[in-house]
Amino acid sequence: MKERRNTKKITIGTVKIGGDAPIAVQSMCSTDTHDTEACLMQTRALAASGCDIVRLAVPDMAAAKTFAFLKEHEIRVPLVADIHFDYRIALEAAACGADKIRINPGNIGEDAHVRAVVDACRTHHLPIRIGVNSGSLEKHILAKYGAPTAEALVESALYHVSLLEKFDFTDIVISIKASTVGEMICANRLLAEKCAYPLHLGVTEAGTAHMGTIKSAVGIGSLLCDGIGDTIRVSLTDDPVEEVREAHNILRALELEETGINLVSCPTCGRTQIPLIAMVKEFEARMDAGEIRTDRKLRVAMMGCVVNGPGEAREADLGIAGGKDEAVLFRHGEIVKKVPAKDAVNALIAAINEA
Ligand code: SF4
Numbered sequence: 001m002k003e004r005r006n007t008k009k010i011t012i013g014t015v016k017i018g019g020d021a022p023i024a025v026q027s028m029c030s031t032d033t034h035d036t037e038a039c040l041m042q043t044r045a046l047a048a049s050g051c052d053i054v055r056l057a058v059p060d061m062a063a064a065k066t067f068a069f070l071k072e073h074e075i076r077v078p079l080v081a082d083i084h085f086d087y088r089i090a091l092e093a094a095a096c097g098a099d100k101i102r103i104n105p106g107n108i109g110e111d112a113h114v115r116a117v118v119d120a121c122r123t124h125h126l127p128i129r130i131g132v133n134s135g136s137l138e139k140h141i142l143a144k145y146g147a148p149t150a151e152a153l154v155e156s157a158l159y160h161v162s163l164l165e166k167f168d169f170t171d172i173v174i175s176i177k178a179s180t181v182g183e184m185i186c187a188n189r190l191l192a193e194k195c196a197y198p199l200h201l202g203v204t205e206a207g208t209a210h211m212g213t214i215k216s217a218v219g220i221g222s223l224l225c226d227g228i229g230d231t232i233r234v235s236l237t238d239d240p241v242e243e244v245r246e247a248h249n250i251l252r253a254l255e256l257e258e259t260g261i262n263l264v265s266c267p268t269c270g271r272t273q274i275p276l277i278a279m280v281k282e283f284e285a286r287m288d289a290g291e292i293r294t295d296r297k298l299r300v301a302m303m304g305c306v307v308n309g310p311g312e313a314r315e316a317d318l319g320i321a322g323g324k325d326e327a328v329l330f331r332h333g334e335i336v337k338k339v340p341a342k343d344a345v346n347a348l349i350a351a352i353n354e355a
Pocket of ligand 1: 268306307309
């Protein structure tokens with residue numbers, strides 16, 4: 001892992017993005033923004049699942065009022081208003097309590113409109129996220145490059161940035177999203193060299209929970225390994241709570257989470273003499289059900305055999321390794337005790353909860 005890029009730290013409600021702030025997980029409501037009750041329920045579900053920032057689409061003035069409703073109902077998770085083209089909706093969302101505005105200043109017309117949005121954001125202490133994606137490149141940039149290449153996406157992002165900087169506004173987060181993973185990685189690497197603003201990472205139109213998670217893990221994960229990225233969204237054609245879960249899993253896989261269990265388990269082989277696959281599934285289900293403490297950072301191993309298990313999982317804080325109808329519980333590679341295989345998951349969970 002490369003050292004994290006030093007970016008400008010910005011504030012969005014109660015959350016910081018950039019600098020040394022933890023990588024923030026974002027998602028977006030899939031509910032109709034006019035349906036205030038549905039948005040309230042989904043925002044609460046997202047916040048409860050560990051979402052740090054929730055975005056809502058704001059297609060018109062009426063939808064902007066939902067921010068006021070959510071704030072009145074004690075929603076504390078920062079809320080982002082996602083606006084296209086009409087700067088007056090941005091002003092309304094800012095007045096109604098949005099914590100960040102996502103708008104591309106190049107799309108809202110004359111300078112006076114950009115200035116009005118900048119002034120409103122300054123008054124309410126709101127950052128602006130510029131979001132560039134391959135489907136919405138400016139015509140002159142597309143004509144120059146002939147296709148939405150990484151260079152074209154970066155030029156577009158920096159063009160929007162310049163329109164805000166013109167009014168001395170620098171509380172900016174940038175996202176560049178492309179639906180091919182390789183292009184998204186290249187574009188963000190290029191952008192990271194050219195500015196110090198925090199970057200929001202995501203693969204747009206990534207697909208269903210399974211394939212979309214794979215694409216996101218490759219795209220977001222590669223950049224995080226490069227030290228690039230300050231906030232992430234896993235876009236899935238699914239319940240947004242799933243997006244949050246998979247975003248945390250990506251962070252956990254890279255050991256970037258400050259708490260939680262990073263589960264290491266072997267693929268099983270001819271040496272395995274315990275039902276390891278079923279045991280790992282049971283462990284995960286009980287973790288999802290909240291039976292296992294996840295308020296500290298732990299690496300937990302579940303290995304099929306004692307021949308290689310404790311050794312291969314030497315880095316684990318705690319683990320089990322199977323024998324014949326029994327398992328050993330080990331801590332930092334040292335065997336603590338033997339238990340019957342049927343009790344092994346319980347013994348592991350008890351040891352984690354006591355640790
Ligand atoms: S830990 Fe043991 S059972 Fe698991 S794959 Fe390695 S050798 Fe096979």
